Amino acid sequence: MTPPVLEGFEEELLPLVQELEKRLLELEDVPGAESVAALFRTTHTLKAAAAMLGFEEVTGAADRMENVLDAVRSGARRLEQATLHDLLGAVDALRGLLRGAPTEAGRAALAALDAPASPAGAPAPAPPRRLRLSLALQEDALTRGMDPLVLLATAAELGTVEAAAVDASRLPPLEALDPERLHLGFQLTLSTSATAAELRAFLAFAESAGTVGVEELAAPERPEAPREAPPAPATLVVGAARVDALVTLGAELLLATSRVEQLRAEGAAPTDVRLESACREALRLATQVQEAAMAMRLAPLEPTFLRIRHFVRVEAAKLGKQVQVELRGGQTELDRSVAERLLGALEHLARNALDHGIAPPEERVGRGKSPQGRLVLSAREERGRVVLEVEDDGRGIDPSRVAAAAAARGLLPPDARLTSEEAVQLILQPGFSTAERVGALSGRGVGLDVVRRNLLAVGGELRVRSQLGKGTRFTLSVPLTMAVLDGLVVSIDGERRVVPRDAVERLVPLELAQLIRLPDGRAVLQLPDGGVPLLRPHATQAPLPRRGVAVIVGTSRGRVAIPADEVLSQESVLLKPLPHGLKMAEGVLGAAVLGDGRVALVLDLTALVEPSGAAAALPPPSVGPSPAPAEAPTSSSPDFKVTTT
Amino acid sequence: MGARDVPLDALPPRLSFDGARALKAQLLEAIATPNPTLDARAVTAVDAAGLQLLIAAARAARARGGRLTLHEPSPALLRALALAGLTAALDTAEDAP
Numbered sequence: 001m002t003p004p005v006l007e008g009f010e011e012e013l014l015p016l017v018q019e020l021e022k023r024l025l026e027l028e029d030v031p032g033a034e035s036v037a038a039l040f041r042t043t044h045t046l047k048a049a050a051a052m053l054g055f056e057e058v059t060g061a062a063d064r065m066e067n068v069l070d071a072v073r074s075g076a077r078r079l080e081q082a083t084l085h086d087l088l089g090a091v092d093a094l095r096g097l098l099r100g101a102p103t104e105a106g107r108a109a110l111a112a113l114d115a116p117a118s119p120a121g122a123p124a125p126a127p128p129r130r131l132r133l134s135l136a137l138q139e140d141a142l143t144r145g146m147d148p149l150v151l152l153a154t155a156a157e158l159g160t161v162e163a164a165a166v167d168a169s170r171l172p173p174l175e176a177l178d179p180e181r182l183h184l185g186f187q188l189t190l191s192t193s194a195t196a197a198e199l200r201a202f203l204a205f206a207e208s209a210g211t212v213g214v215e216e217l218a219a220p221e222r223p224e225a226p227r228e229a230p231p232a233p234a235t236l237v238v239g240a241a242r243v244d245a246l247v248t249l250g251a252e253l254l255l256a257t258s259r260v261e262q263l264r265a266e267g268a269a270p271t272d273v274r275l276e277s278a279c280r281e282a283l284r285l286a287t288q289v290q291e292a293a294m295a296m297r298l299a300p301l302e303p304t305f306l307r308i309r310h311f312v313r314v315e316a317a318k319l320g321k322q323v324q325v326e327l328r329g330g331q332t333e334l335d336r337s338v339a340e341r342l343l344g345a346l347e348h349l350a351r352n353a354l355d356h357g358i359a360p361p362e363e364r365v366g367r368g369k370s371p372q373g374r375l376v377l378s379a380r381e382e383r384g385r386v387v388l389e390v391e392d393d394g395r396g397i398d399p400s401r402v403a404a405a406a407a408a409r410g411l412l413p414p415d416a417r418l419t420s421e422e423a424v425q426l427i428l429q430p431g432f433s434t435a436e437r438v439g440a441l442s443g444r445g446v447g448l449d450v451v452r453r454n455l456l457a458v459g460g461e462l463r464v465r466s467q468l469g470k471g472t473r474f475t476l477s478v479p480l481t482m483a484v485l486d487g488l489v490v491s492i493d494g495e496r497r498v499v500p501r502d503a504v505e506r507l508v509p510l511e512l513a514q515l516i517r518l519p520d521g522r523a524v525l526q527l528p529d530g531g532v533p534l535l536r537p538h539a540t541q542a543p544l545p546r547r548g549v550a551v552i553v554g555t556s557r558g559r560v561a562i563p564a565d566e567v568l569s570q571e572s573v574l575l576k577p578l579p580h581g582l583k584m585a586e587g588v589l590g591a592a593v594l595g596d597g598r599v600a601l602v603l604d605l606t607a608l609v610e611p612s613g614a615a616a617a618l619p620p621p622s623v624g625p626s627p628a629p630a631e632a633p634t635s636s637s638p639d640f641k642v643t644t645t
Numbered sequence: 646m647g648a649r650d651v652p653l654d655a656l657p658p659r660l661s662f663d664g665a666r667a668l669k670a671q672l673l674e675a676i677a678t679p680n681p682t683l684d685a686r687a688v689t690a691v692d693a694a695g696l697q698l699l700i701a702a703a704r705a706a707r708a709r710g711g712r713l714t715l716h717e718p719s720p721a722l723l724r725a726l727a728l729a730g731l732t733a734a735l736d737t738a739e740d741a742p
Contacts, residue, residue, distance in 0.1 A: 142662045147692040152728040164730035166700070173708075174673060174701040179665035184697050186729060 010098040013058065016046040017098065018303070020065075021091045025306040028084060028313065036079070040069040046094075057097050064113045065090050085314055086112040128191045130162065130217040131199055135186040137210030142182050146209035152188050155199060159192025189217065238296045246292040253289055256282040297337070298480075301379050301388075302330035304339055308346050308377055315354055322361055322371055323354065328378035334386045338460075338478050342388070345451045349390040349474045350375065352448070357394030357472055367469065369393065385502075386480055391473040397466035399423035424464040428452055456604060461555065485602065487573045489594060490551060490564035496600040498573055498592045499562065503553040503605050510563060515544045525550055525561040532561045535608060555605045562603070571595050573602070653684035653716055660688055660695025660722070668695060672702040680711045685718040691725035700731070 020042050027035045047062035065087060071077035089109025096106045133155050135148045152164070167185035177183070192199070200214045259278045268275045309325040316323040334342070358364075358373035365371050376391045402423040406412040411426075418426065428448050452462045460478035479485070486501035514526035515534065523534040523544055532552055534544075550561040573592035589604035654675055660668060675681040681702075699715075706713040715722065726732045 142692070142694050147662075147694075149691065149693050149696065149725055149728055153724075156728065161727070164728055166696075166729040166731060168697070168700050171697055171701055171704075174669070174676065174698070174705040177669065177698065177701050179669045179694055179698055180662060182693055182697070184693055184700075184729075188728070 010055075010100070012053065013046060013049055013055070013098055014095070016042065016049060017091060017094045020046060020094075021088065021303065022306070024084065024087055024091065025310055027079070028310060031079065033073070036069060036073050040066065040073055043069055055097070058094060061090060061094055061097065061110050064110060068113050081314060081317060085310075088310060128159070128193055129195065131159075131190045131192060131194070131196055132213075132215050132217055133186075133188045133190065133199065133203070134213035134215075135188075135206075135210070136167075136213070137182055137185075137206070139181040139183070141209040142180060144209055146206055148182070148184070148186050151203055151206050151212070152186055155188055155190060155203065158194045158199060158202065159190045161188060162191050163187075163189040242292065242296055246289065246296070249285060249289045249292050253282065253285040256285050297335045298333040299336045299339060300331050300333050301339060301386075302327075304343050304346065305330045305377050305379075307343065308350050311347055312350050312354065312375060315351065316358075319354060320360060321354060321358055321373060323358055323373045323375050326374065326376045328376065329380050332379040332381055332386055333480075334379075334478070335480065338386075341454055342476070342478065345454050345476060346377070346388070346390060348448075348451050349476075350377075353390065353392035353394060353472065357392040357396075359395055381480065382477075385477050388476040388478070389473055390476075391471060393471040396468040396470055396472055397423055397427065397464070398468055402426055420466060420468070424466060428462065428464065485573055485592065486570075487592065487602065488551065488570050489568040489573075489600065490549075490562070491566050491568055492562070492564050494565065496568065496594070496598070497564075498594075498600050498602040499551055499553060500589075500602070500605065501570065503555060505552045505554050505559065507567065508550045508552060508561070510545050510548050510550055513550055517544065525552075527552070532559045534561045534563060553605050560605070560608060562608075569595070573600075653682055655684035655686075656688050656715075656722075658687050658689045660699070660725075661690055661692045662694040665694045665698065668698050672698055672705075676702055676705045676709065676711075676713065678711075679709070680714065681706055682714040682716050685715040685722050688719040688722040691722055696725055696729060696731075 020039070023035065023039045023042055027039060043062055043066045047059055047066060050058035050062055068077065068083065068087065072079045072083070077083070086109055089106065090113055093106025093110045133152070135151060137146060137148055141148065165187045167187070168183070170185075171177070171183045190199075194202075196214045196216045200212070203212050203214075206212050256278065260275065260282055263272065263275045263278055305327045309327060312323055312325050353375055358375070359367075361371035364373065374393045376389065378389045378391075380387050397420070399418040399420055399422070403412060403416050403418045406418075406426055407414045407416060411429075412418075448462070448464075455462050455476060455478065460476055463475040463477075464472065465475070466472040485498070487498035488501050488504055489496055489498055491497075508525065508527070516524055516526060516531075518524055524531040525534050534550070545563045548563055548565045549567055550563050551567070552559060552561050571594065573594055587604050587608045589602040591599050592602045594600055654671070656671075657664060657668065675683060699713075703713040718726070723732065
């Protein structure tokens, strides 16, 4: 990319790109001249701003979009779904360019904009050719107004110049040179999608002035190894109000701490009321600073939702299905990094609903439903977590089909029968798919377990409810933010571990606990309201623990008792992903920096709890019931270094 | 230009057929100095007539044991040099010493 005139101003353009995207997605709902005009204006503003800052590629991309919109505005081009799709692709490309890492897909979308609005199935771009252009014009070419440099520049427009050379062998010494006669020959090697004949035709007007040779060279060797774009530095666009609030709080905090310092310098005793109050004030402000800083990571989910809706419309049209997409709670805010990871999961679930859930119109009508299917995407905040739902009114999950598929894979005996709940548990297992055919969208062996795993990585959970013939609802629950976690710090086999506080139901001293061993070797802790399996790496052999405390935690997959030596503290910890290169162990959510600066691993509870219900019928779960598997490179080094990102 | 005492000999905006004779005269004068440096910032248009004069001047300077330097060539000049594959052949200087 051409280095921009003003580097570091990429972020200035991002809000415009976002607005562009929003308007495009709105246009889908409210098509109309006014929306197109608004979109055109935004594109134009972006183009002007990019040009001013020297972002040539962005300027060029915006220009291409502007051309398309202009044609739509003037009625020369109809705004079709495909055009809208290309424009959205171009927005992605813009975003990539601004991050300094344009994607191939983005470039393709930009190229698609240039294609004339053709009837379905635009021709694939021709593979690049190498053409060599040779110009040997007569000496009087200049007097006849034929400038070889103009010809070269014209040809260069058709592609990329690979090589250029001048033949000055007939150039007389300066003293003897007749400056009005041409003494130079030229050669230009071009990488282009044009054919030799096209280039020749393009330059035909010059043939009266001499020889214009065009030949096609052997296909270019493409040493172009897949260019791995360097990871773009993560940038956030934050509203000015939020930054201002943080700045103000920072100043107040500074004042409060200097007040503490001043009192100390004056020799105030630790019991001094003034000192105590100043400390409390500083702490209060520090908490507020932290909250304000966290708020910067939050962004509404709406753009994510709009993208999913667009995706559903495009894909439904391909499948010949009719789907109405309803969005609820788009204003719900979520940590941006979590939202980014959710996009894939939501897309997958929407895809699933389209492929397997919502039936074609005829089938729906046959079942007494409206021909148009319904897909509801909703979000709401619930006690520090964001709950998202993807619900369709389609076929629902058929337990008998799931049972048959499981039997075919040897997971269940052939005559097994499943309850609705068991069927749901089963489809969340790795590699399980009931897709009978390889669908255009899903069914490629990438199952719901991938969605589940991605969610687990951000501390999320996935629940499924389905009613045969009525529909399916997927419920995703993710922490509002990844960065701060209320945790219970416990010691397990001498190592410090953090248990997310939300999940802790109660603590039971093991001395008093009723522990029993099941015939299969697992230990269960008896509580008044039922048995809770005991988590233990070597559950089957080790003697039952009689000392310490059992931390009873609840997850969507059931309860589990974690035996700990002792509970050390309860604190808000800063959660960080494990340093790059360290494999994330099963059952580990990340690392946390504790109040004293030491580092502890945070347990990922959902991964530690065996699925209930169908579990007994399944092969051994891939998630071992171990809080810290021995092979985890990090588990035995309590003080490994965590690099801040 | 800062440290330079003598102002540079500046190339005209158009290095083209129209002013070719004047340009040739200017270049002949320039190559009379050992290491001629030409201020190329103002150049807005170049055609083959201008280009061949620059090449000839560069050769002449080299024949005299010196070299022709184009000081801060304008985008128009750089583009012309690129189309002829000469970007590396001519000495250009971002900032003359």
